Every structure is written in structure tokens, then in C-alpha cells.
Amino acid sequence: MIDCPPSLGLLTLNALSASELAIIPVELSNFAIIGMTKLFEVIEKVRERINPQLDAYRILITRTDKRQAVHKELSAYLLEKFKGNIFETQIRQNVKIIEAQMEKTDIFDLYYNR
Numbered sequence: 152m153i154d155c156p157p158s159l160g161l162l163t164l165n166a167l168s169a170s171e172l173a174i175i176p177v178e179l180s181n182f183a184i185i186g187m188t189k190l191f192e193v194i195e196k197v198r199e200r201i202n203p204q205l206d207a208y209r210i211l212i213t214r215t216d217k218r219q220a221v222h223k224e225l226s227a228y229l230l231e232k233f234k235g236n237i238f239e240t241q242i243r244q245n246v247k248i249i250e251a252q253m254e255k256t257d258i259f260d261l262y263y264n265r
Contacts, residue, residue: 173208179225212241
């Protein structure tokens, strides 16, 4: 697994060139979904020009809050539109993750290993 920054820079292109599957984390916002569609174009170009083994992608919905109507709506839309290419499991928004980042530690050390 190669974790890349959320940009389409050289590191991401190199990672796609060496991969068979791209896992695309996406937040439930319009800008994130627009960015995701641009990444699809890049993945297709890498597959055509550099790495024919880059066989597929999977979308992972992150930072979701099912209490927000817009998140429910966008989640349902993505699950239907990308059926077969999207994980059913979603990573929910969690304030503990933000707090752990502020403490410069991981969530397990901060909350569970005390």
C-alpha cells in the first residue's frame, strides 16, 4: 500500500505507475467528488500509457456524518453510481482523531492505552 498526498503530483503518478489497484478516499463534498473525477482521468491515462496492470480503483468514503442530510444524499448517490467500485464500509467523522492529531499521537495511545 502506498499512501499519497491528496494531490496529482509526481509522487501520486509514480505510485499509480507501480500499482494494480487505487484506493481513493473521498469526503462527501462537491469539491472532493470533482477532484475524484479528475483522478479517474489520470488513472485511465496511467493505465493506457504506463501501467496496464493498474486494473481498477475503489472509492472509500471518509469523514462522513450520517446526521447530515447532505452526507446521506451524497453517500447514496456514490453507492449507486459506483456500485462494484466503492467500499460499503465508510469512515465516519470522529473528533477523537482531530484531538489525537493536536496531541501529535495516534487515537489508540491517546484514548485506549491509558
